[in-house]
Amino acid sequence: MKQLVPKYKWDRVKRAIENSRKILMTTHINPDGDGLGCEAAMYYFLKKLGKDPVIYNSSDLPPEYEFLNREGMFKRYTKQMGSSVFKGVDLIMVFDIGTPDRLGCIGEYVSKSSILKICVDHHPNKHGNFDIEIVDPDAPSVTFMIFDLIKCIDSSLIDYPIAEALYVGLLTDTGSFRFENTTIEALKMAIEMLEHGVKPGQVYRQIYENLRPIQAKLLGYVLQHLHYELSGKVAWFSLTREEIKSEGAKLEDVDGFTDFVRSIKDVEVSVMFLELDDKKIKVNFRSKGRVAVNGIAHRHGGGGHPYAAGMLLQMSISEAIGLVLEEVFELFGERSI
Ligand SMILES: [Mn+2]
Secondary structure, eight states: OOOOOOSSOOHHHHHHHHTOSEEEEEEOSSOOHHHHHHHHHHHHHHHHTTOEEEEEESSOOOGGGGGGOTTSOEEEOOGGGTTGGGTTOOEEEEESOSSGGGGTTHHHHHHHOOSEEEEEEOOOSOOOSOSEEEEOTTOSOHHHHHHHHHHHHHGGGOOHHHHHHHHHHHHHHTTTTTSTTOOHHHHHHHHHHHHTTOOHHHHHHHHHSOOOHHHHHHHHHHHHTOEEEGGGTEEEEEEOHHHHHHTTOOGGGOOSHHHHHHTSTTOOEEEEEEEEETTEEEEEEEEOSSSOOHHHHHHTTOEEETTEEEEEEOSOHHHHHHHHHHHHHHHTTOOOO
């Protein structure tokens, strides 16, 4: 039999799993396919190992990922639950967070808790207070790392639901195998997932071809109100709560717009300014790959990858636009007029 050489040092993680029965898993707020894929894959895998896994996230499961929820295991954590969900938990596993504050309301209890904590991530940030951290900024997705962990424990347990969940993280974090992190290793993993029965077309359609008509309408509004700067190298848009309401949409209908705007010819960086509340502005950046945008996000307490990053600003939307565009222009070595 071919000897598996793990890419990461999982010894302590393996031991922690072996010594645990109840394992609580969580990921960042507004979770994406990577965080959710890690949770689902590990849930099915840990069950096969005879463990008692539970998943609590500070956000609801987005409807496009409902297909991962075969056993109804994705639970929404709310502040009222307090420490009750940690009762009897032997191990906490956290995936794909970037920074600890992105855990949302469960984060407070995770950081306070004396339960053994593991963080597996590919964001190049400081992670803080975890007993074991396995971080690889070069990993195309965290499910890529989890695949390595699962192979290192028992690859014979990989079945279709596990493979599909691992594939989801890989697909979504590589932008459907388009971004710079689409490495040979990433594609090799994809092949292995297909060998376990994953149907790429089916997974893709479930995640990406379920745009609700109201989201399409709101995207239309955004595209009609797009601003171009620096001869079209920068494109940005803003959405106030009032605008969203007058389009008949809700905050959660805003999804993937910054990616779409980046796809416009000659646009190097796209920026979204989204008003969540009074003086609470979510800023998202996407870059085609020539300029890194996570430096700006880090400076303002946010985070992300070089070409996909975000942050929250406590100021009015017009102040946010002024401040952030100035910093974006500096990335291009230009000043605004
Ligand atoms: Mn990720």
